[in-house]
Amino acid sequence: MRERLQDVLARRAELEALLADPAVHADQARYVRLAREHAAGEQLAAVARALIAAEDDLEAARELVAVDEDAAVVAEVAALEARREELTRRVRLLLVPRDPDDDRDVILEVRPGAGGDEAGLFAGELLAMYLAYAARRGWSVRELARTPQAVGGIKEAIVEVSGPDAFATLKHESGVHRVQRVPATESQGRIHTSTASVAVLPVAEEVDVAIDPSDLRIDVFRSSGPGGQSVNTTDSAVRVTHLPSGVVVTCQDEKSQHQNKDRALRILRARLLEAARAEAAGARADARRVQIGTGDRSEKVRTYNLPQSRITDHRIGLSLHDPERVLGGDLDPLVDPLRDAELEARLALAGTDPTAPGGAPGGS
Numbered sequence: 001m002r003e004r005l006q007d008v009l010a011r012r013a014e015l016e017a018l019l020a021d022p023a024v025h026a027d028q029a030r031y032v033r034l035a036r037e038h039a040a041g042e043q044l045a046a047v048a049r050a051l052i053a054a055e056d057d058l059e060a061a062r063e064l065v066a067v068d069e070d071a072a073v074v075a076e077v078a079a080l081e082a083r084r085e086e087l088t089r090r091v092r093l094l095l096v097p098r099d100p101d102d103d104r105d106v107i108l109e110v111r112p113g114a115g116g117d118e119a120g121l122f123a124g125e126l127l128a129m130y131l132a133y134a135a136r137r138g139w140s141v142r143e144l145a146r147t148p149q150a151v152g153g154i155k156e157a158i159v160e161v162s163g164p165d166a167f168a169t170l171k172h173e174s175g176v177h178r179v180q181r182v183p184a185t186e187s188q189g190r191i192h193t194s195t196a197s198v199a200v201l202p203v204a205e206e207v208d209v210a211i212d213p214s215d216l217r218i219d220v221f222r223s224s225g226p227g228g229q230s231v232n233t234t235d236s237a238v239r240v241t242h243l244p245s246g247v248v249v250t251c252q253d254e255k256s257q258h259q260n261k262d263r264a265l266r267i268l269r270a271r272l273l274e275a276a277r278a279e280a281a282g283a284r285a286d287a288r289r290v291q292i293g294t295g296d297r298s299e300k301v302r303t304y305n306l307p308q309s310r311i312t313d314h315r316i317g318l319s320l321h322d323p324e325r326v327l328g329g330d331l332d333p334l335v336d337p338l339r340d341a342e343l344e345a346r347l348a349l350a351g352t353d354p355t356a357p358g359g360a361p362g363g364s
Contacts, residue, residue, distance in 0.1 A: 002055065005048040005091065012038070012045045032205070039164065040103045044094040051087040058084055093343040101202035101277070102168035106161040107144070107270040108200055110154065113176060115194025120153035122179045123196035125327055127157045130173070132329025139163030144263045145251050158267060160203065167202045172315075172338040174200045175301030182307065191307055195300065203266070204273035211269070217241040218261065223252040240264040247271050302334075316341050 015038045018024050024031050058080040064073045110127045112119035134141050140162045147155040161170065178195045186192060219239040237252030238260040249267045251260040302313045304323045311323040311334075318337055320326065326334065 001088070001091075002052065004095070005052055008041070008044060008048050008095075012041055015041070036103045040098065044091070047087060047090050047094060051084065051091055054080055054084045054087055093347055096343065096346040098346070099168065099171070101171075103165070104167045104202040105163070106166045106170050106200055107158065107203055107267060108161055108170065108173075109156070109158045109198070111156050111197045112149075112153070113195035113197050115192065117149065117151045117153070118183050118192055119194040119196055120149040120151070120155060121183075122153070122177075122194050123157070124153035125179075126177060126196050126198065127154060127159075129327050129329055129331070130161070130170070131159070133331045134161050134163070136329055137163060137169070139166055143253070144267060145253055160266065162203075167200070168339065169335055171200045172335065172342070173198050177302050177304065178300040179304045180306065181304075201270040201274045204269035209269045209272050209276070211242070211265070211272070215243050217243060220257055236260060238264050240268055242268055242272065245272065245275065247275075313338065 015034055018034055019031070019038060024034065058077065061073060061077045061080055064070070065077055108130060110123050110130070112123040115122070131141055142160040142162070143157075144160055145156065145158040147157070149155050176195050176197055178193060180191055180193050182189055183192050217240075219241075220235045221237050221239070222235055223237040236255060236257045237250070238257055239248065239250045240261065241248045247268060249264040249271070251264040251267070254260045254263065301315055302311065304311050304327065306323055309321050309323060310319055311321075311326055312319045313334055316337055318334070320333055
């Protein structure tokens with residue numbers, strides 16, 4: 001184990017030297033790749049240092065116990081052994097190869113599903129929840145597209161979230177979210193069930209997805225939604241169709257055609273990258289369709305039961321009793337267990353001890 005950890009720390013030192021090299025800065029693609037590797041290995045390096053320190057402290061404490069079995073020293077040995085065990089578990093999980101997209105920024109799409117206007121209101125609340133959570137994390141958010149519905153809420157919203165660990169943190173939000181509550185318009189006090197779909201896509205840069213301009217059909221038209229001066233009076237809205245895949249993206253929120261085209265292409269790249277990754281993995285035929293689902297009430301990843309003050313994530317069987325707090329932006333009590341479950345699943349799939357010689361590599 002110790003030799004493997006020393007290799008991890010040596011690679012981190014090597015990355016820091018490379019990132020300070022002007023020659024690496026001149027090769028933008030290489031610099032981005034190395035910077036991502038460096039950022040992805042930050043947590044592993046910190047835990048590795050902590051484990052090495054705990055092992056050194058434990059060895060010193062055991063030497064003291066061999067000389068004098070003082071109760072305080074014996075208790076310290078027990079505490080250090082527990083700490084070493086926990087740090088070893090964390091290292092084993094962190095050494096499992098992580099999702100290559102985990103350190104990317106995110107394109108988050110939210111749409112209503114089943115439930116009519118109430119579904120649109122719920123979709124708007126989910127969007128507000130993610131925006132509040134992003135603010136808590138210190139992430140930046142850029143709105144790419146939003147279509148409001150007449151009674152409040154949204155018909156669609158697409159935002160870009162940028163910050164450390166954005167995709168690793170938010171990717172488990174993908175799927176159908178279900179709310180059970182009594183709508184404000186319900187005169188009989190009956191509980192209604194509505195759904196909204198969430199898709200979380202890793203942001204793709206131009207170096208990740210090469211798009212041939214001849215594969216695009218770009219249509220411009222007059223924006224139809226509410227907007228500021230000139231938004232609805234010029235042909236500023238843009239619809240981009242990727243002919244080989246059939247993917248269509250429409251943006252009309254900005255005043256200029258150029259800005260709307262730029263936003264549409266960012267969304268298109270993210271969708272094409274996700275589709276390419278899914279095809280390469282062979283695990284999902286259509287990743288984005290699986291993420292969004294049909295919006296049917298029976299197809300859900302999480303239920304927000306407001307009359308019973310309960311929120312349940314069905315994938316890990318976790319129930320919490322403060323849905324209003326979660327909807328207010330405190331997502332960590334759900335996000336952290338989901339990330340832990342993913343790490344445990346990756347460790348099980350690895351099939352071998354990644355800390356043993358020949359085990360799964362980490363940070364590369």
